Amino acid sequence: MSDGKPCPCMQTHVDMMRASVPKNDPLRKIECAACGKTVWVNRETKYCFDCETRMVKDNASADNNDGPP
Ligand SMILES: [Zn+2]
Numbered sequence: 001m002s003d004g005k006p007c008p009c010m011q012t013h014v015d016m017m018r019a020s021v022p023k024n025d026p027l028r029k030i031e032c033a034a035c036g037k038t039v040w041v042n043r044e045t046k047y048c049f050d051c052e053t054r055m056v057k058d059n060a061s062a063d064n065n066d067g068p069p
Pocket residue numbers: 032033034035036037047048049050051052
């Protein structure tokens with residue numbers, strides 16, 4: 001049994017894997033639209049993590065305040 005030659009389909013797979021690897025860093029620098037802080041994010045957002053968390057909390061408490069106590 002000889003393992004000298006790589007299987008052609010393996011080689012294609014390797015090429016595809018190599019092509020799919022992004023060259024640039026997934027992190028992007030943004031300026032938070034709420035507090036103006038410069039933060040690094042790896043997803044689509046306009047706000048830093050702090051503001052995003054606060055907004056989610058505000059929304060949640062607003063929903064809670066909707067009903068009678
Ligand atoms: Zn912020």
